[in-house]
Amino acid sequence: MITESTIRGGTKPPSLIRKFKTYKAWVKSIPLLLILVIWYIVTQLELVRPLFLPSPEAVLRSYVSLGPSLPEATWTSLSMIFTGFLIGSAIGIALSILMAYSKGFLYAFGTIFDLLRPVPVFALIPMFVLWFGIGAAPQIGLIALGCSMIMGVTTSEAVRNIPSIYIQAAYTLGADRKAVFRTIVMPNIVPHLVGAIRLAAASSFGLDVAAEFMGSQTGLGYLMIVQQQYLNTSGIFAIVILYSVLALIVDRLIAVLESRLTAWTDRNHKNSALH
Amino acid sequence: MEADKRTAGIASSDRAVKISLQHIQMVYETRNRQMVALHDINLHIKEGEFVVFIGPSGCGKSTLLRVIAGLLKPTAGTMLIGGRPTAKPGADRAVVFQDDSVFPWLNVEQNIEYGLKLKGIARVEREEAVDRCLRMVGLTRHGIRKMLPKELSGGMRKRVDMARAVANNPDVLLMDEPFGMLDAMTKQKLQVETVQIWEETGKTVCFVTHDLEEALFLADRIIILGADPGHIHLEIDPSFSRPRRIGLKMTAEFQEKRGQLQDILNALSGKGGEELDH
Numbered sequence A: 001m002i003t004e005s006t007i008r009g010g011t012k013p014p015s016l017i018r019k020f021k022t023y024k025a026w027v028k029s030i031p032l033l034l035i036l037v038i039w040y041i042v043t044q045l046e047l048v049r050p051l052f053l054p055s056p057e058a059v060l061r062s063y064v065s066l067g068p069s070l071p072e073a074t075w076t077s078l079s080m081i082f083t084g085f086l087i088g089s090a091i092g093i094a095l096s097i098l099m100a101y102s103k104g105f106l107y108a109f110g111t112i113f114d115l116l117r118p119v120p121v122f123a124l125i126p127m128f129v130l131w132f133g134i135g136a137a138p139q140i141g142l143i144a145l146g147c148s149m150i151m152g153v154t155t156s157e158a159v160r161n162i163p164s165i166y167i168q169a170a171y172t173l174g175a176d177r178k179a180v181f182r183t184i185v186m187p188n189i190v191p192h193l194v195g196a197i198r199l200a201a202a203s204s205f206g207l208d209v210a211a212e213f214m215g216s217q218t219g220l221g222y223l224m225i226v227q228q229q230y231l232n233t234s235g236i237f238a239i240v241i242l243y244s245v246l247a248l249i250v251d252r253l254i255a256v257l258e259s260r261l262t263a264w265t266d267r268n269h270k271n272s273a274l275h
Numbered sequence B: 001m002e003a004d005k006r007t008a009g010i011a012s013s014d015r016a017v018k019i020s021l022q023h024i025q026m027v028y029e030t031r032n033r034q035m036v037a038l039h040d041i042n043l044h045i046k047e048g049e050f051v052v053f054i055g056p057s058g059c060g061k062s063t064l065l066r067v068i069a070g071l072l073k074p075t076a077g078t079m080l081i082g083g084r085p086t087a088k089p090g091a092d093r094a095v096v097f098q099d100d101s102v103f104p105w106l107n108v109e110q111n112i113e114y115g116l117k118l119k120g121i122a123r124v125e126r127e128e129a130v131d132r133c134l135r136m137v138g139l140t141r142h143g144i145r146k147m148l149p150k151e152l153s154g155g156m157r158k159r160v161d162m163a164r165a166v167a168n169n170p171d172v173l174l175m176d177e178p179f180g181m182l183d184a185m186t187k188q189k190l191q192v193e194t195v196q197i198w199e200e201t202g203k204t205v206c207f208v209t210h211d212l213e214e215a216l217f218l219a220d221r222i223i224i225l226g227a228d229p230g231h232i233h234l235e236i237d238p239s240f241s242r243p244r245r246i247g248l249k250m251t252a253e254f255q256e257k258r259g260q261l262q263d264i265l266n267a268l269s270g271k272g273g274e275e276l277d278h
Ligand SMILES: Nc1ncnc2c1ncn2[C@@H]1O[C@H](COP(=O)(O)OP(=O)(O)OP(=O)(O)O)[C@@H](O)[C@H]1O
Pocket: B028, B029, B030, B035, B037, B056, B057, B058, B059, B060, B061, B062, B063, B064, B098
């Protein structure tokens, strides 16, 4: 017999879901904690020479000793990264939109981007240094080039992947070319653009490090090279971690933007069909 | 078969020709060969006529609808819409596609008002149209307007698709198996609704289906297409009086015609070889 209490029993699932959520947060943090613990144990037992793996405390101490030079170096690197990223993304987005709007542009630049796609930007660094020398401008240029390439490649692909049935449906509902661009093409490529921006941001950090390694006199990458020359492994670790945290923060910020703009797609589903 | 046409009372012979296809030929260029999907199609559809296309799978029904919509340019022949040569799509001919074509990035409401917004129709009027069309296709669940297509079932999406087409108030409705995915009850309800909309608004409808009862129930004229290459095999006039009510399907006359239609189609697919319908 169905009584009120059996119906009220419906309050149980929420608590189960909450349990499941905390459980998930727990499971997610296990690998990270495990790595930290192993790192600590390994260095505590001196299983590896500190030159190769400094202890967590040593890394923390490095932040103190590096302290004075960190703010300026961080600022230099970040401003390079952002300038390069902004210029590159602007060019990339502009090209993307032109490619999305004009078939001629898509064919012309699409081919270039298709050819460039497998070429690693990092491989171009020596040539860049050869042509443009060392300094802020070539460094920013390199980051911008990398970012615009990533944006361009992603969008030319995105434009070609718009299901033609949506465009056809729009035409039969009275859309003209302009309206199709605004109401069909843009909403379809924006999620990819945001994805590309995320990738470009991550890559610009990498490009910055690489560019600074090539002979910059300021910035975090330069600071890292100095630590390497003094065999100060814990200093290198400290800077690597700093780089990672900065990149991670930027990535998270863009990810929030991404999930808002792509709510209509299926790829945000936490329970992917795989699992 | 003597015809007792529309309740509107206009004799069919007096109405103007809305869609005129003359020697339409459609050849698809595939990687290694040419595929003749339609061969020498001659067809005249009057304003306000309800034409149903049936025929074995792959005989070119969807292709024909796309040609009429202006989405496919026929390789030969001419098409006149309202007397004018036409080769481009337009808001006067709405399509309910066989495949899912609801815009996934817009919610239900935004989908339905898409065409109206393009026309610059005021918000209040759009709201009204959305309400009316949602009710018409039987989507009355609370909060449906703000739902995204991915949150709907396939059958519900199809109905949003229909609502979007009807909301745009086209002269011609081109519907490609719109009820194929629906359960028997919803299907029946929408068939009745379709007949009603049509009797009220006098739109010209081209409707593709595999369901023979649906064809007989809805059509002024049934056009049977044959395959390889797609051609008009036979035209049938069901000639049931209007307005039609759902009880019609139960009558002996209806069932008899259904049987005849089935025989014709069986012979047609039999001739075509082992290819099975469905
Ligand atoms: N884009 C295309 N390129 C090449 N061939 C095509 C294309 N679209 C359809 N065809 C071919 O044209 C023929 C007719 O296809 P169509 O989709 O019009 O059939 P249909 O009558 O709608 O079939 P169904 O009842 O299964 O929907 C088929 O043989 C199909 O293989």
